[in-house]
Amino acid sequence: MELEFRKQEDGPAGGKPIELLVSSSNPNKLEAAVSAIRAQMLAQGAYVDTEDDRSLDGIKWRLKVNREAAARFGTDVASIGNAVRLVTNGLVLANYRPEDVRDEVDIVVRVPNNWRELDQLERQTLNTSRGQVPLSQFVSLEPGDKTGNIVRVDGRRTITIKADLQPGRQVEEALRELRATMPELPDGITVLEGGESEDQQQAANFLINAFMVAIGLMLLILVTQFNSLYQSFLILSAIVLSTAGVLLGLLLNSQPFGIVMVGMGTIALAGIVVNNNIILIDTYNQMRADGMEPATAALETGCLRLRPVLLTAITTVLGLMPMVLGINVDLITPSLGLNAPSTQWWTQMSSAIAGGLTFATLLTLLLTPALLVLGEQSGQKVKQLLAVRGRIWGARGRI
Numbered sequence: 001m002e003l004e005f006r007k008q009e010d011g012p013a014g015g016k017p018i019e020l021l022v023s024s025s026n027p028n029k030l031e032a033a034v035s036a037i038r039a040q041m042l043a044q045g046a047y048v049d050t051e052d053d054r055s056l057d058g059i060k061w062r063l064k065v066n067r068e069a070a071a072r073f074g075t076d077v078a079s080i081g082n083a084v085r086l087v088t089n090g091l092v093l094a095n096y097r098p099e100d101v102r103d104e105v106d107i108v109v110r111v112p113n114n115w116r117e118l119d120q121l122e123r124q125t126l127n128t129s130r131g132q133v134p135l136s137q138f139v140s141l142e143p144g145d146k147t148g149n150i151v152r153v154d155g156r157r158t159i160t161i162k163a164d165l166q167p168g169r170q171v172e173e174a175l176r177e178l179r180a181t182m183p184e185l186p187d188g189i190t191v192l193e194g195g196e197s198e199d200q201q202q203a204a205n206f207l208i209n210a211f212m213v214a215i216g217l218m219l220l221i222l223v224t225q226f227n228s229l230y231q232s233f234l235i236l237s238a239i240v241l242s243t244a245g246v247l248l249g250l251l252l253n254s255q256p257f258g259i260v261m262v263g264m265g266t267i268a269l270a271g272i273v274v275n276n277n278i279i280l281i282d283t284y285n286q287m288r289a290d291g292m293e294p295a296t297a298a299l300e301t302g303c304l305r306l307r308p309v310l311l312t313a314i315t316t317v318l319g320l321m322p323m324v325l326g327i328n329v330d331l332i333t334p335s336l337g338l339n340a341p342s343t344q345w346w347t348q349m350s351s352a353i354a355g356g357l358t359f360a361t362l363l364t365l366l367l368t369p370a371l372l373v374l375g376e377q378s379g380q381k382v383k384q385l386l387a388v389r390g391r392i393w394g395a396r397g398r399i
Contacts, residue, residue: 014187017171018047018163019195023156028334029186036158036183036193043182046174047163052157053151054159061118068376070138074129080138083126086111131181161281170256171196200259214270214348215239222274226281230375234368241367242360249355250348251325256346272316272353273360276309280368298369306365313361316353323350 022037024030034052041047065077085091097104111120125132141162151158156256165174175197186190217234222232246266250257280301287297315399322329323346328337 015352016162016164016240017048017196018165018174019193019198020161021158021192021194022161023153023190023192024160024186024188025156026186026188027157029189029324030157030159033163034184036185037161040183041161041163044165044174044177046169046177050161050163052159052161053149054201055149059143062144063121064140064142066138073133073137073141075126075133075138079126080135083124083135084139086122086360087116087124088258092390094319095364123173130283156190161192183239203261204263207245207259207267211263211267211270214267218270222278226285230379231281231285231372234371234375235274235281238277238360238363238368240271241363242273244270245356245359246352248359249324249351249353249354252355253347253351254280255348255351261345261348262352264348266356267389269353269356269360272357275366276305276312276361276364277368279363280309281372284369284372288376294373301372302369303366308359313357318352321351323347324354 020037022034024029024033031054034054038050038052042049065080067077070076070080082091084327086109090110092106092108094107095104096107121139121141122134122136126135151160165171175193182191203344206301219236222235223229226232243266245267246262247257250262250399283305284297284301287300288294292300321327326339326347330337
């Protein structure tokens, strides 16, 4: 008998974080492959409480009822079944629903705990028309082989290996090490990763699609507004460059890279960092329309929009600091708490947004004006080059 105790976890139940689905059409090769993988996992030292769903050897007891003997004593199979339930699962007499709950509660009658054993079935008596008769007169216990479950995935026999991780280890890190040291498996053996790794992959695919849709919609709106592909891509470049700030924010706050929370933070950050660039470029375009030179317009734009951009970024980062530092503010008590349960889920996302916004703000104030001037100069040179080529081709045409 094996007992396993697990700490209660918040969030949706997902079982053990590591799941490996080993499949094969040959049962003998499958058993050997599962044993080899479990041995490698044990030698790696990153896994604890490793198990698989192979059937364990055991005995299954069968109750055989002698119907002729039961009929001679004036009883039936239903009465015999009720007597057996008194020793095993218990006999349900009625249902009761308390006033403060919605589900009904079964009222069950069972023999005491120290009587719930196989020998009690022989000592248990049954009330018949001839009086109390031992249950052994009608029922005999026969041992048999224990039957197990056979799991098939896509028509192939599959055995699932499950394991927990040592404290401080990450799922992707442990699986990467296991892939590198995986023993050579026989032909026809396939190993698929499930559990938390599969959930992370699905979440990553969803967030990538959502991010690409958001970028596409923003590009469409920016091109319509500014009528310039260069300026539209310049605004969106802040999103790409801000990912360096996301990683720095996680590094400074000692937070792991979580696919879901960091991905959501990156998508939210994309909608924030473009605002500063839009303000700068819109002001730059107005000054260029008034006749200013590109370099002068860029300098004036940086001076005029320095305070709004900094105030917007500073207030946003300061508003995120309680979640970044894991501080819980209780306005009713009042009191402050550190590493409260209500903040642990948002620390990664807030660290990603705060770090990315800080880094993107510096890029907006320094890099965006320089790229605007560079774009103007490059555009003028391209126009001059096209004009020269146009004159050359026109002269050749006249010749």
